[in-house]
Amino acid sequence: MKSRAFLCVVLLSGCTSINSDRAPELGGALADLGYRPGQNVAAIERLGIRAWQYVDSRHLVISSEYGNYLLRFFSDCMVEPNMREVSLAGSGQLFTRVDPVVLTGESGDRECAVAHMQRLYLSD
Secondary structure: OOOOOOOOOOOOOOOOOOOOHHHHHHHHHHHHOOOOEEOOOOOOEEEOEEEEEEEEEEEEEEEEOEEEEEEEEEOOOOOOOOOEEEEEOOOOOOOEEOEEEEEEEOOEEEEEEEEEEEEEEOOO
């Protein structure tokens, strides 16, 4: 058994305007999914994660009982729309940018570093 604890997240949910040259495109995707951007966050509670949703090749939304969060990955990690599983690697109660995300898709497992995390709110 691996020494790292993995919390598997299964399902689908949205995005944000972080990168100014992609803001309209990303903001539109976020709105289409029913979200609006909130504040930047340094950590996400691991417990209570219930779903994930593909946004685009560099963004995922993680949904938990504590809220919805946008994860933006560094450019070397390409998110696939047909991923089977998203796992938050590491141990401890909080997931931070130091902890990798493991994406499982048709091309196998890929560890991805998180560049940015942001709280999302449901659109009115």
